[in-house]
Amino acid sequence: xxxxxxxxxxxxxxxxxxxxxxxxxxxxxxxxxxxxxxxxxxxxxxxxxxxxxxxxxxxxxxxxxxxxxxxxxxxxxxxxxxxxxxxxxxxxxxxxxxxxxxxxxxxxxxxxxxxxxxxxxxxxxxxxxxxxxxxxxx
Ligand code: IDP
Ligand code: MG
Numbered sequence: 001x002x003x004x005x006x007x008x009x010x011x012x013x014x015x016x017x018x019x020x021x022x023x024x025x026x027x028x029x030x031x032x033x034x035x036x037x038x039x040x041x042x043x044x045x046x047x048x049x050x051x052x053x054x055x056x057x058x059x060x061x062x063x064x065x066x067x068x069x070x071x072x073x074x075x076x077x078x079x080x081x082x083x084x085x086x087x088x089x090x091x092x093x094x095x096x097x098x099x100x101x102x103x104x105x106x107x108x109x110x111x112x113x114x115x116x117x118x119x120x121x122x123x124x125x126x127x128x129x130x131x132x133x134x135x136x137x138x
Contacts (some may be wrong), residue, residue, distance in 0.1 A: 004034065005081040005118045006127035011069035012112035019072055022102060022115065026076060029088055035075040035132040043067045049130060058111065065111055075128045075137055082124055085117040 009022050026033065041049070046063040053059050078084055090101025094113055097104040107113040118124035128137070 002077050002079060003081045003121060003124075004128060005076050005078075005085045005124045006116075006131070007074050007076060007085060007118075008116040009072035010112065010114055010116060011065065011071060012108045013106060013114040014070050014072065016106065016108070018106045018114065021106070023072075025088065025102060026074070029078070029084065031076040031078045031081065031085075033074055034077050034137040035073075035128070037073045037131060037136075038070060039073065040070045041067045049127070062111060073131045075132055082118050082121055086119070089115050089117050 007026070009019055013019065013022060023033075043063060046066040047054075050059065050063055050066070053062065056062075076085065088102060090097030090103040092103075092113060093110040094103045094107035095110075097107070102115050103113050106115075118127050
């Protein structure tokens with residue numbers, strides 16, 4: 001069944017010129033791009049987006065980092081979209097990510113780890129609505 005996920009190419013992925021490689025991988029993996037934006041998050045946007053992590057020690061650094069430069073945000077559709085994208089990106093820490101995953105290939109560090117991916121269908125829906133209006137998805 002076709003389902004949705006939300007992904008970002010984080011500031012390090014943009015800065016290190018991996019946007020084209022990552023968008024090509026998205027298409028190669030069979031995802032349909034429903035929505036796509038290039039933007040810079042404000043610190044407030046980043047705090048709101050990552051509020052589930054507010055109690056974690058890395059929260060302030062993470063929000064500062066995520067608002068430090070432009071990102072790419074995308075809503076994607078595919079069978080088993082959330083889990084498939086999590087498999088494609090690999091573990092949070094690139095040192096633990098399997099070979100050929102996006103984080104193994106492109107991440108700088110556990111924080112600057114190239115890409116985001118939703119962790120559930122419910123969060124995918126919330127995260128897509130954070131970035132996209134209904135008429136911006138095709
Ligand atoms: P995920 O992105 O693999 O789902 P989460 O645990 O949801 O990982 O954490 C969200 C983001 O917070 C990570 O992608 C990473 O950028 C950052 N992060 C997570 N754990 C750490 C840490 O221990 N140190 C620094 N940054 C972290
Ligand atoms: Mg997560």
